[in-house]
Amino acid sequence: MRAASRVLAVLMVAVAGCAFSPDTAPAGRTSLPGRDDGAGSAVVISPRPAGAAELQALPARPARCALPPEGRDDLRASEVATAWRTLWVGRARGSMGLLAAAADGTLWTTFWEERERGGALEGRSGGVRRWDGDAWQTFEIPALPRRGGQSVVALAAASADQAWVFGQSSDRKGGDTVGFIGTYEGGRWRTEALAKPAADAIGWAYTSARSLGADRTWAVNGQVGLLWTGREWHRHQLPARAGALGSEGEQVWAVTGEHSGQPVAMRWEQAGWRLIGVPVLETPDHEVSGGVLRDVGVIGPDDVWVVGGVSWLMEHEYDDEHEPLERGRPVALHWNGSSWTCHRVPAPAGYAAKVSSLARRPGTSQVYAVGSVTSEKENAFDVSHAALWRAG
Numbered sequence: 001m002r003a004a005s006r007v008l009a010v011l012m013v014a015v016a017g018c019a020f021s022p023d024t025a026p027a028g029r030t031s032l033p034g035r036d037d038g039a040g041s042a043v044v045i046s047p048r049p050a051g052a053a054e055l056q057a058l059p060a061r062p063a064r065c066a067l068p069p070e071g072r073d074d075l076r077a078s079e080v081a082t083a084w085r086t087l088w089v090g091r092a093r094g095s096m097g098l099l100a101a102a103a104d105g106t107l108w109t110t111f112w113e114e115r116e117r118g119g120a121l122e123g124r125s126g127g128v129r130r131w132d133g134d135a136w137q138t139f140e141i142p143a144l145p146r147r148g149g150q151s152v153v154a155l156a157a158a159s160a161d162q163a164w165v166f167g168q169s170s171d172r173k174g175g176d177t178v179g180f181i182g183t184y185e186g187g188r189w190r191t192e193a194l195a196k197p198a199a200d201a202i203g204w205a206y207t208s209a210r211s212l213g214a215d216r217t218w219a220v221n222g223q224v225g226l227l228w229t230g231r232e233w234h235r236h237q238l239p240a241r242a243g244a245l246g247s248e249g250e251q252v253w254a255v256t257g258e259h260s261g262q263p264v265a266m267r268w269e270q271a272g273w274r275l276i277g278v279p280v281l282e283t284p285d286h287e288v289s290g291g292v293l294r295d296v297g298v299i300g301p302d303d304v305w306v307v308g309g310v311s312w313l314m315e316h317e318y319d320d321e322h323e324p325l326e327r328g329r330p331v332a333l334h335w336n337g338s339s340w341t342c343h344r345v346p347a348p349a350g351y352a353a354k355v356s357s358l359a360r361r362p363g364t365s366q367v368y369a370v371g372s373v374t375s376e377k378e379n380a381f382d383v384s385h386a387a388l389w390r391a392g
Contacts, residue, residue: 043181043192043233045226050234053271057239060277065331065342067282074332074343074391088136094126098155100211106160107131110152111138128155128165128182128189141182142191144169150180154209156217161185164211164228166203166219169193179203181219181233198224198235206243212252218245218268220254225273239275240264246296246304246358255293255306263293265306265335279340281331283312297358297367302337305367305391307345307355330355330371332391345389347373353387367391 068074093114100108111126127140143150150169157163165182169191179194179202194202201207201224209219215230221243225236242254252268265276281291293308311328319325330345330353347353355371369389 042195043198045195045198045233045235049237050227054239055269055272055274057275058277060279061339062279065279065281065333065340067284068342068344074345088131096129098152100155100157100163100209102157102159102163102211103213104159105133106157108155108157108163110155110165125152128152128163128184130160130163132160139184139189141165141189144178144180144191144193147171152182153203153205154207154219156209156211156219158211158214158217161187162214164209164217164219166207166209168203198226198233200224202226208243208245208254210245210247210252212247218252220245225254236273238273239266242266244293244295246298248298248300251298251301251304253296253298253304255296255308263291263308265293265296265304276335278306278333279342281310281342283310294356295358299365299367302335303365304335305358306333306335307331307358307369308333309354328352332369334391343391345369347387351375351385354384355389 093116095112095114096109097112098110102108107130109129109131111129112123113126114121114123116122127138129136129138141150141152147169148171150167152165152167154166155163161184163184167180167182168177169180170177179199180191181194181203182189182191193199201222202219204221207219207221209217211217215228217228219226220238222241223238225238225242227234227236238254241256244255246253246255254266254268254273256264256266262280263278265278266273267276268274278293291308291310293306295307297305299305307330309328309330311326314325314327317325332343332345332355334341334343345353345355351373353371353373355369358367358369367390369391371387371389372384373387374384
């Protein structure tokens with residue numbers, strides 16, 4: 001692999017590849033690696049969750065995060081000299097969407113093709129591509145038998161020889177839609193329909209997947225989690241709705257945008273998922289209108305960052321359509337192993353900030369956040385600018 005691609009792979013491995021301790025809980029039988037089931041066979045998952053022990057939830061410490069003063073500036077927006085370089089640019093029109101990096105440096109991505117026809121721009125799926133450091137190889141994900149279109153919403157990879165996609169497949173008459181798993185091993189892809197109840201969650205929007213090595217891959221959505229143990233998929237019940245995953249070593253965390261109106265976090269502890277309370281995020285009126293946690297970055301057991309936002313309605317203020325005006329602010333929460341601290345994410349004067357994703361610089365405690373800042377001027381809410389933040 002070329003040096004540049006190795007640099008990119010190292011930067012991405014923090015998101016997609018790390019070791020994990022084994023899970024010994026029993027579960028239902030599923031397809032085994034290398035077994036030729038043919039596209040469309042169902043992944044058999046026991047209806048009873050594996051490791052169904054209910055772990056006592058940890059209460060939020062502190063219970064509330066006070067609204068930070070305007071002058072407080074914990075995460076500083078900054079320009080950072082980049083070590084990134086362009087490795088490849090396609091000649092044809094199109095774009096790459098999902099990305100997974102394996103520990104061996106292989107990159108996997110989904111691709112979207114675009115072309116002009118009759119003065120209109122048409123788009124279609126271009127399959128899954130694998131980068132070996134020099135070139136791309138394209139793979140088509142086989143469709144389930146007797147079904148029509150399918151979409152991929154999550155991607156994970158353990159190596160050049162093992163990867164997974166998760167998505168939805170609809171029947172040709174536009175009827176029921178089922179979740180599916182696409183598995184790459186033995187030099188080819190095979191597609192398997194998910195069995196219920198996992199089929200009602202995994203593969204749908206907000207599914208998040210992460211490979212922790214050849215024998216550990218998680219996929220979560222809603223309150224359903226699937227764990228690949230090296231031989232089969234185990235279903236696990238989550239204590240709250242999950243939408244994003246983060247991990248480092250044996251530490252695996254998930255965050256959710258809602259749980260009885262209050263965002264929460266979860267931590268995997270082999271026997272099950274433990275709910276970890278998140279402080280109530282205060283607003284100017286000390287009442288939360290709505291909160292969401294968008295991403296989680298794990299550095300260690302006592303060093304976890306979560307980003308999201310909180311919003312509220314302004315009394316006696318209305319927008320151009322005479323609807324109650326909504327205000328909000330991004331938040332960053334840090335877990336030290338026993339409690340949270342709350343941090344303000346700043347924005348330039350006259351702008352509102354929105355944080356969408358986290359990434360850790362490998363080998364350091366520096367955590368970066370990306371998102372956007374939007375003008376607060378009247379009739380200018382559609383004008384946004386990409387923004388980068390750093391902590392540590």
